[in-house]
């Protein structure tokens with residue numbers, strides 16, 4: 001990874017992401033880069049005035065949400081900046097509602113953003129994004145039994161993410177090193193410290 005992609009990489013260790021899913025889990029939604037449907041970060045009791053809010057029930061269904069506020073889906077970058085500026089741990093402010101694989105993948109991707117504040121430099125966006133993709137794929141691999149996600153379905157997801165990442169690098173005019181998302185590399189226990197494994201499971 002080139003230096004300087006994240007100016008304050010890892011300012012806050014990620015610990016627990018609380019994810020809630022209604023009874024009907026859908027693992028067939030493809031990752032194609034379009035905005036994830038049926039996914040939102042629901043706000044806990046604040047004050048979190050720096051987070052742009054919307055009614056959670058507009059985005060997440062089957063969880064009995066009524067008047068709860070959620071992070072506005074367009075507010076991911078603002079939240080990333082705000083968590084860093086206010087030194088608020090994302091897990092203290094938000095939980096994730098997602099009822100399908102595309103939604104959960106993007107929730108995990110955004111979760112990586114929240115903990116790794118940094119500038120989106122022009123022509124380096126693909127590098128920033130691929131780091132979040134790696135985090136999301138590794139989390140899903142480690143937690144595949146709990147999700148649940150079969151190994152072939154994880155591999156299908158990984159290939160979709162490779163395609164998406166390649167497009168981003170092309171858009172940035174940068175060359176894409178596909179080994180960044182190599183399956184053996186992502187699933188190797190040796191790429192994770194014991195601490196990180198416990199973190200991802202919790």
Ligand SMILES: [Zn+2]
Pocket residue numbers: 109110113129132
């Ligand atoms: Zn992103």
